[in-house]
Amino acid sequence: MKNLKNMRTVALIFWIIAVVVAVVALPDLQKLGQEKGQVALPADFESEKAAAILNDMNNNGKSTYDFAIVFNDEKGISKADKKKMNEVLQYFEDNKKKYGITDTLFYNDSKQTEEQLVSKDKTTIINQLSIKKELESATEVADKLNAKLKDLPMKTYITGSDVVMDDFAQTSQEGVQKTEIVAIIFIIIILIIVFRSPVVPFVSLLSVGVSYIVSLSIIAQLVDAYNFPFSNFTQVFLVVILFGIGTDYNILLFTRFREELAAKGHVLHAIKETYRTAGRTVLYSGIAVLFGLVALFFAEFSFYRATGGVAIGVLVLLLVLFTLNPFFMGLLGMKLFWPVKNVKSHADNKLWGFLASQSFARPFVALAIVAIIAVPSILMYSGKLNFNDLTEISDKYESKQAINLISDKFPAGMSSPTTLVIKSDEKLTSAEALQEIDRLTARLKEVDGVDKVYSVTRPEAKKIKELYLGDQLDTVTDSLDEMEKGTNKVRIGLEDAASQSAAATEQTAAMLPPQAAQQMATQAEAQAQGLKQATGGLKQVEDGLKQTQDYTSEAAKGNANVLNVPDDVLTGKDFKQSLDTYMNDDQNTTTMRIILKENPYTAEAMDVMKETQSVVHSFVEGSSTLHDTDAYLGGKTMSNVDLQQMSDSDFKRSIIIILIGISLMLLFITRSLAQTATILVALVVASFASLGITEWIAATFLGEETLSWNVPFFTYIMLITLGVDYSIFLMMRYREGENLGLEMIVEACKKMGGVILSAAVILGGTFAALIPSGINTLIQVAVAVMIGLVFLAVLLMPVFIPSTFGLSKKMNEPKKKA
Structure with a gap:
């Protein structure tokens, strides 16, 4: 006993x-949850494959936090306030190394980004940052950003999937x-x-x-x-x-x-x-x-x-x-x-x-x-x-407030866009590849529930008419029409000149001796014959232009959606901006930004995403140009x-x-x-x-x-x-x-x-x-x-x-x- x-x-x-x-050795549980408590999918799932390629494309393979900084003033953001906001954005741009910023997408980068990131009522502006994941949590990084934003006159919010999970x-x-x-x-x-x-x-x-x-x-x-x-x-x-x-x-x-x-x-x-x-x-x-x-x-x-x-x-x-x-x-x-x-x-x-x-x-x-x-x-x-x-998180958190605000001011899908990434062993800037990318962009836009699709060929989520064969042929048709009209005008002018010359010769011959009048008539006849041949030739040119015009007009109708990027445009300054946004430096990987009509976190958005996934995979498999590429959808909805x-x-x-x-x-x-x-x-x-x-x-x-x-x-x-x-x-x-x-x-x-x-x-x-x-x-x-x-x-x-x-x-x- x-x-x-x-x-x-x-x-x-x-x-x-x-x-x-146990008490002495217990780590910080909240920090442990933020760092290692997130829901993580295996690497062989589509959204994870997309994320890996995007990290390689944008961040040299390093994992990043993706933040959206939302500026809002319900009375409208004034020019003075916008100037202060731009100064902060420029500060982040100038101090990328300090904050670990790997990529930015600001509203003032271009007209294209301004159209995407500024709400229609001009009260809300979104700016995006990617920051390297190091020793700090997403919340700690967001706090550093907020320290620079807190003095701005408008309301500011920071959100992103990592902040939401924190x-x-x-x-x-x-x-x-x-x-x-x-x-x-x-x-x-x-x-x-x-x-x-x-x-x-x-x-x-x-x-x-x-x-x-x-x-x-x-x-x-x-x-x-x-x-x-x-x-x-x-x-x-x-x-x-x-x-x-x-x-x-x-x-x-x-x-x-x-x-x-x-x-x-x-x-x-x-x-x-x-x-x-x-x-x-x-x-x-x-x-x-x-x-x-x-x-x-x-x-x-x-x-x-x-x-x-x-x-x-x-x-x-x-x-x-x-x-x-x-x-x-x-x-x-x-x-x-x-x-x-x-x-x-x-x-x-x-x-x-x-x-x-x-x-x-x-x-x-x-x-x-x-x-x-x-x-x-x-x-x-x-x-x-x-x-x-989002239903798990209290409305008191600004990450959720920001998402709700974005859903109110923009298409609902803007709070967390879907990204389609296509990776190839070959360059994707060939005429055939660009045509297929554009066709896929158009096909995705037709999916019920998709609001907008941004791609290298449609950086503003709409067709650039000048890059399509139909529009180019319409331009040729218009030029031919102008030439035909000019030729017609010359021909009619020559015919009028011939009539006037004949009348003048007849009047003059009446006042001359018979021998002189005969000689003059012979010369006038020869001249008239030359003018007739000239007007006949012009008529043939005119008819030829008309036929060519009819042909190009019909051809334009059949090629209205065929992309044709001329070499001078492909290497030009404007298109380079699109290439820089939607392709990597080697130009063998491209992305599309898909904005859904539904809130990306909802079951309805998941249904749209399943249809989108089906469209992407069937299109790529059936494309002779993209058949051997890797095409994956990424983002919150695809992850769900x-x-x-x-x-x-x-x-x-x-x-x-x-x-x-x-x-x-x-x-x-x-x-x-x-x-x-x-x-x-x-x-x-x-x-x-x-x-x-x-x-x-x-x-x-x-x-x-x-x-x-x-x-x-x-x-x-x-x-x-x-x-x-x-x-x-x-x-x-x-x-x-x-x-x-x-x-x-x-x-x-x-x-x-x-x-x-x-x-x-x-x-x-x-x-x-x-x-x-x-x-x-x-x-x-x-x-x-x-x-x-x-x-x-x-x-x-x-x-x-x-x-x-x-x-x-x-x-x-x-x-x-x-």
Whole structure:
């Protein structure tokens, strides 16, 4: 006994040291989230390929932050204010090295950029900067830029996808702080109600708190030193899962400890029996949760893998529960339940007892009730998801304010344009290549939902008439028309001159002697003949010009959209500006800037992008000139399309792996394939039903027509990996009397109903603590998990599972009679 006491004391000292080291070594979590907590897609996705080529093209392969500086004055930006703004822009241009600026696109660069970046009402101007990613976060870089902008007379905003994500990281940190406070208060209240003692809540929170601090520090160190997967939600879910299941496990352990104290009266024997029974249940439950979370490391998507980091927290939690908890049990004994003096085992749960007994006796009725409740809930889920990150961020952040302002003042797509990049092994300035680029530009403009397309041949998002063969032929036709008119005028003049000469000769001949008059007539006839031949020749020229004019006119109609850039234009100053903007120095890579009519963050924009992607790929594949080029779409909307594809495929793979892992654990515990399948069905039904109801709640009360894109994933993970705990609680108790028959499932429900209901309330309340975070995803996940827990704790565990046992008994009864 003394050795056991010494071991418990050593455990206490160990965890004290571990907590101190963890706190001292804990990195800056907000900065860690900004630097390594962003959603990153694998490099083989289209948007990532486009980004890589653009980095090579514009930044020599270095990663950059892309910022949009928005200037706004609703009264209109005056000339004096514009002068001050231009001075700041010139300052940034002159100090590129100081700020790490790699590229700029200012409204005053050219008439083309002015047309693109100045709103029609002249109240808003956008300017763009690319700045090297070094040691500073996007927010820190933006703060440096703001220091130069703050004295300008108009409103200024800085936005960009990197700033938006930093603001989201800040929102997440604020949400974590709110969640921690609310969760702790809620858990204290529930534990006091359950145990009617202030001591148990203190001990429970202490053990969970130790595991949280130590595991958070371990995860943060792994992220900082070894790029361990991390997201802005890792810490949030570490809080709710550890405080949720940690408290659940403590309820199970302390409840069983109270039972054993009542039965045996000896503290050390009670501890030993508690860990032999309830401890084994907690161990199995914890391992099942570990199976589910560790399975996430097999995901391809780093955002999903990051959630697997919570497995470290669960492992530390189990170590704490099996080492630190026995210390307090041995130290305090019955004082754990102070001021209660008479220690009694907990009473059977009447609700679960009634539901289980009725379901076991009438399985078909019970299954029908489950179906009537669950099926409509499942059918409510549409499967449509929202990929708009802006809904996660408060309107107080200027990054979101800027995007909203841009959407109001410009085509909605201007807040985050899509870029098409085309890379070739050959120069793209040949006549054939430029023609194909122009044809593709025109084809993209025809896509429903595309507002404007800027390219090397259409730098102002419209045709430059002088560069098209049709217009050039029209010019030739006009010239021919002028020549024909001039020829006609000369011919008519000559004919008039001939008539006048003939009349004058006739008058003069009448006054001359016959011989002289005859000679003069002969000369006049010769002259008239010459004029006739001349006018005839001019007539032929005139007719020829007319025919050529008809030909060029018809040819112009057939070649109205055929690009023909003359060599002198291609090498000229004006076109060089377009080449510099839309091509690299080697002229083998070109870009197009696509502005959508829809907000780039919305589902509608994603639909437009999918159509755009289809158009680009089919055009390039069918083009003899561009067939061998690499053509990729990049930008926020394309990234969301890739994100949808990535999350869908990875979600399915992760769920399969998790279900396999949990199935193996359940098979080990139940030794029954049928019981394992029953539990898995219950978990899956709870997940789908909760999503259906949550979608309805989100649309009705939260103003969100669809769930956030990662809500189904987190809901499944939480309900399957955490919900399996309750199944294990129930089945472990059932196995204690399994040899007495299937009817013992009813007895197990009576014994474990109170514990499981309390655990579900604790876990649901912990997730409810996510609601004050203000983050849509977390609010929706919280609602879905709470609804799923209600399904498990009130319908599926006490009704569905006993009904399957009762059905099994009814199916086997005839065999026994025979």
